[in-house]
Amino acid sequence: MVTGSPTYAEDMSSLVFRQLLSGRDFAKGDPMAGQMVNFAYLIGDRDSGEAMLVDPAYDVEGLLEIVDEEGLRLTGVIGTHYHADHVGGKMMGFDVIGISDLLATHDVPIHLQKPETEFVTKVTGVGDDQLVGHDGGDVLHVGDIPINLIHTPGHTPGSQCVLVEDRLVSGDTLFLDGCGRTDLPGGDAATLYHSLNSGLAGVADDVILCPGHQYSPKPTQTMGETRANNIVYRPDTVEQWLQLFS
Ligand SMILES: [Fe+2]
Numbered sequence: 001m002v003t004g005s006p007t008y009a010e011d012m013s014s015l016v017f018r019q020l021l022s023g024r025d026f027a028k029g030d031p032m033a034g035q036m037v038n039f040a041y042l043i044g045d046r047d048s049g050e051a052m053l054v055d056p057a058y059d060v061e062g063l064l065e066i067v068d069e070e071g072l073r074l075t076g077v078i079g080t081h082y083h084a085d086h087v088g089g090k091m092m093g094f095d096v097i098g099i100s101d102l103l104a105t106h107d108v109p110i111h112l113q114k115p116e117t118e119f120v121t122k123v124t125g126v127g128d129d130q131l132v133g134h135d136g137g138d139v140l141h142v143g144d145i146p147i148n149l150i151h152t153p154g155h156t157p158g159s160q161c162v163l164v165e166d167r168l169v170s171g172d173t174l175f176l177d178g179c180g181r182t183d184l185p186g187g188d189a190a191t192l193y194h195s196l197n198s199g200l201a202g203v204a205d206d207v208i209l210c211p212g213h214q215y216s217p218k219p220t221q222t223m224g225e226t227r228a229n230n231i232v233y234r235p236d237t238v239e240q241w242l243q244l245f246s
Pocket residue numbers: 081083155172180
């Protein structure tokens with residue numbers, strides 16, 4: 001089960017999955033982190049001790065402490081997209097802590113979609129030697145647990161969603177209510193429509209949607225509930241979509 005507080009997979013799987021809210025579970029007392037209500041995620045494998053962080057920002061030390069507390073060791077980072085509240089860097093005149101700070105102490109690959117790498121370098125200063133550009137459909141592993149990378153452009157050119165067992169970490173591509181904006185550099189409304197509908201079509205209704213921000217009272221819900229209730233799934237055509245959202 002996944003709830004608002006850090007929780008664990010309670011089945012036979014060795015998956016460790018934690019949804020971590022900025023300002024509450026890490027970056028405590030950081031007003032920006034509290035206001036932005038970002039979710040970072042820890043995806044680990046109890047058997048091998050390996051772990052990856054998704055979207056570590058604001059408080060890299062705090063997130064690494066959580067990895068330590070779990071008795072896991074960090075083997076990689078996954079960035080859903082280049083925005084500083086997800087990977088660190090410059091945002092609204094502030095310098096947000098993120099992957100460049102993490103790399104100072106942990107030499108691990110930063111997994112992105114290929115079209116996102118140049119944007120991440122621009123925002124964080126992290127160069128090609130640390131960034132690994134992937135194609136949609138690529139599969140990473142923590143231990144033996146597969147992590148499927150789904151390229152879902154629209155919010156940004158290289159936005160990606162991460163499917164691990166029955167959880168979809170969606171970054172800013174899809175929230176419980178609504179979706180990411182498309183008016184920032186690299187955003188495109190029609191592209192996002194196709195990502196939400198075709199790109200995520202293979203994600204089953206019983207998969208639990210784990211978004212990049214807590215913009216709804218609930219922290220998670222199933223993809224089936226999302227498809228039934230989220231207004232972004234109401235338009236039947238890209239033309240209707242563009243009338244509503246662009
Ligand atoms: Fe974003």
